[in-house]
Amino acid sequence: MGLIVVLIFYAIALCVVAVIGATVLGIAAHLLTRRSPQHKRAVFLSSAFPFACVAFAGVWFILYAVVNVAVLQRDPGLGDSWETPLPNGYALEMIDTTDQGTVYNPRSQAVKDVISSDQDSVFGVRQLQVSGSRIFGASDSGYFGRIGQKSKFVDSYFELDTAKGTRAEFKSLDDLEKHAANEGVQLRLREFQAVFSDYRTTWFDYTAGIVLLLVPVTGFLLLLRWIWRIRSQTVPG
Helix, strand or coil: CCCCHHHHHHHHHHCCCCCCCCHHHHHHHHHHHHHHHHCCHHHHHHHHHHHHHHHHHHHHEEEEHHHHHHCCCCCCCCCCCCEEECCCCCCCEECCCCCEEECCHHCCCCCCCCCCCCCCCCEEEEEEEEEEEEEEEEEEHHHHHHHCCCCCCCCCCEEEEEEEEEEEEEEEHHHHHHHHHHHHCCCCCCCCCHHHHHCCCCCHHHHHHHHHHHHHHHHHHHHHHHHHHCCCCCCCC
C-alpha cells in the first residue's frame, strides 16, 4: 500500500470521525448554552473543533515526515517502506513486509532510493546484530519467493565490516559464532524488525507523539472550560 493510498485512507477515516465528533459536540454545546447570549458561537466552535483537530493532524504529519526524511534520514512514518540509519553509517530498510529486510551502505549507492547488490549490502536479512563497526546477520537468499509468508528460513550468514566496506560470508551459524568470538563479540542475533525498531524510534518520535495528543487535548479542555463559563450567562425566561 503506497503512501498516497494510506494518506487517503486516513483522511477519509479522520473526516468520518470528525463528522461524528462535530455532531456530538454541537448537540452538547446546544444543550448547555441554549440560554446564553453566545449560544450560536458556542455551537459553531464546538462543531468546528473536530475538523480543526484533523487539519492540525495533517499539518503535523507533513512537518513530521519532512523532518524524518530530510533531516533524520528515516521513513515518513506511513506507507509500505520503512528506513532507518545505523550509527556506523549503514542503514536498514524494509518494504511491504517486516520479516526480512536489507542492510546497505547509502554512501555507495549510485542511484538514490535504489539499493544495488554489492559487497556492502545484503538483501533478505532475517536476523541481525549491530556491534560497533561490525554487522552480523542471517539471510534468506530466496526471500523474494517467500514474501508475505512470515518465514524464518535462513540459508546463509554474514559479517559486514562497515569500516572497510567489506562482507564475509559463512556457511553455518557455528562458523559465524566462532568468527564473532575471534573479534571479541558474543553473537546474539535478533529478528530484523526488533533491531530495526531500536534505531527507528527516537526522541523526535516521542516528542511528535506528545505534541499530537497534547494540542487537541488542551484545545478540548479550553473549549469545555469556556462553554461551562458561558453556561451561566443565561437570558431571562
